[in-house]
Amino acid sequence: MVRMNTIGQSSGRSRVEWTVVPSGIGPLLLAATDQGLVRVVFHADGRVRDGALDALGDRLGAELVESASGRLAEPISALSAYFAGWLREFALPLDWTLCTGFNRQVLRELATGVSYGTVVGYGDLAGRVGRPEAAQAVGAAMGANPLPVVVPCHRVVESGGGLGGFGGGLETKRRLLALEGVLPEPLF
Template sequence: MDSKVEWAVVDSDIGPLLLAATDRGLVSVVFHAREAVRDRALDRLAAQLGAGPEELTESASGRLAEPIRQLAEYFSGGLREFDVVLDWRLTAGFNRQVLRELADGVPYGAVVGYGDLAKRVGQPGAAQAVGAAMGANPLPVVVPCHRVVESDGGLGGFGGGLETKRILLALEGVLPQPLF
């Protein structure tokens, strides 16, 4: 572990989000970060990064100030592309390759199929593996796994829940806003 991990829980249109950052950048975004989920996520993060409890610091300033500002702007409709430094160490290999392609190649307001994303990374038969990569995404919303859908137009799965995926796609203009 190179340094402390700063974390904060912020409110959003999709519920509380836990954000965590290291000196390398934003390392984790966790959905539905109420107390029990937050505590489990922090324990898991500490284990993954080799951090002790004293190295996990609650702070909404410093490393997290810019990610928090950009997420607020995104949810208000004013930000279409995140520009924050990311710490990719919680993902590797194929998953990292797929997530980087997603982050760089699928813009706001667009969607891509699981199979199409597999083709983009040179693995045309790996649609299910792309689905697994989306489920393991440590940086959802910022690395927009909500933009990956089934080839027949179905939403597919989503770690934050399908209602959360619908809200994010509606925010980006891909789906109509819910009626109520």
């Protein structure tokens, strides 16, 4: 795999641009192909960032280029506006390459059918995609979401009112739901 710090000569492989940006929930790694945003990674410092980049390069067979402009300018701006409380709906081009089948179906329904400031149960989301018995599979799809925040898996909760799991950690999920007004802000 080739990881470049600046845009250089093309190796003939597809190119994925990436950067790490600060956010209200810690550093996020963003990666984009020519199709759109392909990956968002929580807590993207050091080993987490490097591991995510290695996995992404291997999975896509792509040249990775660090860049905070070009393909990533719009996602960076949108996420900044979201964390500032100004953006309620992402309208970004997305590259769905990293998810297939049932997971893709569930994540697309989540992205288009569960709006800012609302939540949905795992079973309810399973029903929306025609598989009411697949609540656990919906949970697995949330855990495999390559585009968290933008495809808002933090909005999926347990039917009994519990938060459920979250790949970015439950505190991150709480903070995202508080940002959207679903949960109160922590007192301290």
